[in-house]
Amino acid sequence: MSTKRYRWARRFISSSLLALACLAPAALAARKKPEPAPPPTSLEEAELAQAKDPGVYLLLRPSPGALEVRSKGLTLETIPLQQVAFLRYHRLVGSEKGHSAELPLAFVVAEDADGSHRKVIAPEELRPYPGDDQQEEVGTTIKVPPNQGEPLPEPPPNYRIALQGGWKLEVTQTPPRTNWSSRLRFALNDGWARLKGEQPDESDLVVLAAEPENAKRIHHLFRAGMQILIDTGSRS
Amino acid sequence: MNVPLETPASTLPVEPAPPEAEAPARPRRLLKGLLVLLLGATTAVALAAGFCLSRGGWYLPLETRQVAAPADPDQDSRTDKIEKRLAALGPKGIYVVVDTYENHLRVYKNGELLRDARCSTGSGTVLKDPRTGKVWIFDTPLGEHEVQRKVKDPIWSKPDWAFIEEGYQPPPAGSKERFDDFSLGAYGLYLGDGYIIHGTVFQTLLGRRVTHGCIRLGDDDLEYVYKTVPLGSKVYLF
Numbered sequence: 393m394s395t396k397r398y399r400w401a402r403r404f405i406s407s408s409l410l411a412l413a414c415l416a417p418a419a420l421a422a423r424k425k426p427e428p429a430p431p432p433t434s435l436e437e438a439e440l441a442q443a444k445d446p447g448v449y450l451l452l453r454p455s456p457g458a459l460e461v462r463s464k465g466l467t468l469e470t471i472p473l474q475q476v477a478f479l480r481y482h483r484l485v486g487s488e489k490g491h492s493a494e495l496p497l498a499f500v501v502a503e504d505a506d507g508s509h510r511k512v513i514a515p516e517e518l519r520p521y522p523g524d525d526q527q528e529e530v531g532t533t534i535k536v537p538p539n540q541g542e543p544l545p546e547p548p549p550n551y552r553i554a555l556q557g558g559w560k561l562e563v564t565q566t567p568p569r570t571n572w573s574s575r576l577r578f579a580l581n582d583g584w585a586r587l588k589g590e591q592p593d594e595s596d597l598v599v600l601a602a603e604p605e606n607a608k609r610i611h612h613l614f615r616a617g618m619q620i621l622i623d624t625g626s627r628s
Numbered sequence: 629m630n631v632p633l634e635t636p637a638s639t640l641p642v643e644p645a646p647p648e649a650e651a652p653a654r655p656r657r658l659l660k661g662l663l664v665l666l667l668g669a670t671t672a673v674a675l676a677a678g679f680c681l682s683r684g685g686w687y688l689p690l691e692t693r694q695v696a697a698p699a700d701p702d703q704d705s706r707t708d709k710i711e712k713r714l715a716a717l718g719p720k721g722i723y724v725v726v727d728t729y730e731n732h733l734r735v736y737k738n739g740e741l742l743r744d745a746r747c748s749t750g751s752g753t754v755l756k757d758p759r760t761g762k763v764w765i766f767d768t769p770l771g772e773h774e775v776q777r778k779v780k781d782p783i784w785s786k787p788d789w790a791f792i793e794e795g796y797q798p799p800p801a802g803s804k805e806r807f808d809d810f811s812l813g814a815y816g817l818y819l820g821d822g823y824i825i826h827g828t829v830f831q832t833l834l835g836r837r838v839t840h841g842c843i844r845l846g847d848d849d850l851e852y853v854y855k856t857v858p859l860g861s862k863v864y865l866f
Binding site: 434436437439440443444445446447448461463464465466468469477478479480481482483484485495510511512513514515516517518519520521522568570575576578579580581582583584585586587594596597608609612613615 | 677679680681682683684685686687688689690703706707710711713714715717718719725727728729730752753754755756757758759765770771772773791792793794795796797798799805862864865866
């Protein structure tokens with residue numbers, strides 16, 4: 393009787409051990425999740441990480457004033473800029489935003505630039521396809537989209553694009569003036585707007601001053617998720 | 629004889645005081661009033677400005693200093709390695725670059741420009757199916773692509789949007805109305821996801837953003853690209 397009981401116990405233990413032996417490697421493998429890659433510490437590392445993706449990214453060079461359009465490390469186009477400035481918003485009285493005083497290696501575009509300029513075409517109703525043997529109706533008033541030949545509205549020469557991390561990219565034709573009198577005038581207008589109950593934009597800004605044609609060209613490029621690498625002089 | 633040198637004042641005829649002596653009192657009062665008013669106004673403006681400034685803020689230039697990496701003695705060799713790896717990712721031999729803003733297609737061989745052709749690219753318009761609410765965005769996709777297939781006399785299998793755009797209900801899949809052996813021109817270079825470099829019957833629209841996402845070329849340029857660009861070549865769209 394006791395032998396039977398032990399046999400049952402032996403079977404239970406051996407089958408448990410067998411199951412454990414089978415499952416253990418899988419469980420261990422599951423526990424060993426691939427560690428996330430450490431954040432890039434140099435522009436080259438950031439670009440290499442980005443260039444593995446087939447998409448287009450931008451490289452901003454503030455000192456010569458240029459925006460390079462790149463993919464896979466290949467420069468596809470260089471857009472000249474008149475000036476590049478990084479501006480931080482400061483409240484004159486009160487608490488500061490808890491931003492780092494340093495620039496990130498890369499910004500990420502948070503929204504499409506041309507979303508507001510897309511034109512939606514949609515026939516109000518559809519009619520059955522006539523087929524080859526049927527004669528096409530004449531005189532029916534179907535809204536056929538004017539997709540052939542009618543260009544979309546021109547993108548604006550001055551605009552702002554939201555970037556991730558509370559920054560905005562402003563493309564403008566006039567380089568930003570940060571002298572004392574301009575700042576004072578801005579602060580007065582800002583405070584007056586707040587007194588009137590408005591909420592002026594206080595995002596930190598990456599300002600690109602560009603010719604109108606170049607501003608439109610830059611506008612055409614932006615897509616949500618696109619990376620803008622910043623080269624502050626470490627590379628030539 | 630003593631002659632008095634001076635005539636006593638009392639003996640002189642008294643002349644009435646000139647009227648100007650009393651007159652300055654009025655302008656002075658006026659001036660004082662104006663000054664008080666000006667002071668008051670200045671104080672009020674200063675207070676209002678101060679109040680505005682206490683609520684407002686301004687922009688200050690940020691030093692272009694990036695997040696500092698810890699000092700690494702091997703940084704230079706690491707940078708060289710990374711740049712070599714980056715260069716290895718780029719194209720070799722013949723490749724194509726399409727500028728979707730200027731609408732130019734350029735063929736390069738090892739960085740040397742072989743051909744610059746005018747093309748048409750995606751219009752960026754949005755088509756909405758009124759029945760299903762499905763939406764198509766006619767954009768040329770940016771980034772790196774590859775010539776996956778090259779076809780002479782390509783036949784276009786028309787998708788639903790081609791009918792909806794014209795105001796027709798799409799015919800069933802596989803029906804003969806779906807096939808068009810005319811619109812794509814003499815050659816087609818397929819880039820995947822339905823995007824093709826092909827010819828066009830709308831030659832006058834070359835150089836404009838009017839397509840549904842494909843890249844249209846003129847007849848001569850299309851023939852050149854078909855004959856020059858081999859299968860597997862990289863195509864960069866920006």
